Amino acid sequence: MLLLATGLFAGCQAASGAPTTSAPVSVAAASTPSVATTMPDTSATPAPTPTATAPTKPLAGRTIVIDPGHNGVWTRRELRKVPSGNGRTKECNSSGTATNAGYPEHAYNWAQANALARALRARGATVRLTRPDDHGEGPCVNLRSKLANDLRADALVSIHADGNLSRGARGFHVIHSPTMTGGTKVEQKSLALAKQVRHALETETPMPRSTYVGGGTALDSRNDLGTLNLSDRPAVMIEMGNMRNATDAALFGSAAFRAKVATALADAVQTFLG
Ligand SMILES: [Zn+2]
Structure with a gap:
């Protein structure tokens, strides 16, 4: 009598038809705890979907070139003029700026570029950097885009930080070129990438x-930068902030900030490539 009552109760919860037509079946269902507990859960929560394990390598098959701006070492040799596109020439490279506490731009660029490389590789991308380390003299500005061109990369991302002494000047900006060797279509794609990065x-x-x-x-929009002008792949240069501003400088020194930037830039590249 007690078992039959329990069986009927379970049948009502499950909203199944005719629980009284077969007493032995109802009793059996009520005596199995897993049936009683899983049925309400199933009705309240949608079943887990296979899409929860969807593409883990969304950038598989993509090639991204990252340019950590400037070089580990600067000498007077880098004053020599090289082609910078758009019919101009420019010094091989400049030293870059630094925070007021002496953290050099090339070191931040190197750290940020490697954080981004890790984020992109985790999504399946093939990633190459334009210089091998942060110690010696690296390539001149006329060669920064060559690697991306040679690899037919999906995008070239050049990472810099600015040095502006105006009071209160801070924040990031993204540079694109209206005079790229890749022509109008590459210029338009580069602007689209710049907006995704922003x-x-x-x-x-x-x-x-x-x-x-x-x-x-x-x-x-600038037409004087060899790294962008000489690219025939979509390319942007990011000034990640103002190293001479104390608030921005504190962020540059934070590994947590660099990790956030890496994730953001990887998201931008992924959205851009669709
Ligand atoms: Zn720079």
Whole structure:
């Protein structure tokens, strides 16, 4: 009598038909704890879907070249002029800037580039850097895009940080070129990538848009940069902030900030490549 009552109760919970037509079956169901506990859970929560394990390597088959701006060492040899595209020449390279505490831009660029490389490789991308380390003299600005061109890379991302002494000047901006060897289509793709980078940085990191470049857009069109001009692949140069600003400088020294930037830039590249 007690077992029969329990069986009927379980039948009501399951909303199944005709629980009284076969007493032995109802009793058996009620006496199996796993049936009583899993049925309400199943009705309340959608079954786990296979899409939970969906593509873990969304950038598989993609090639990204990262350019950590400047070099570990700067000598007067880097004053020699090299082609910089758009009919111009420019010094082989410059030293880059530094924070007021002496953290050099090339070191930040190197650390940030490697954090980004890890993030992209984790998503399946093939990643190459334009210089092998942060010690010696690296390639001149006319060769920074050559690796991306030779590899027919999906994108070239050049990482820099600015040095501006204006009071209160801070924030990131993204540079694109209107005079690329790749032509109009590559220039348009580069602008699209620049906008994706801007969106990712301002939504995923604490670095704000530049207060002093781009009139609030954080975008800057420049025709004097060999790294961008000589690229026939989509390419952007990112000034990640102002090293001379104390707030930005503190962020550059933070591994947690660099990890956030790496994730944001990887998201931007992934969205750009669709
Ligand atoms: Zn720089």
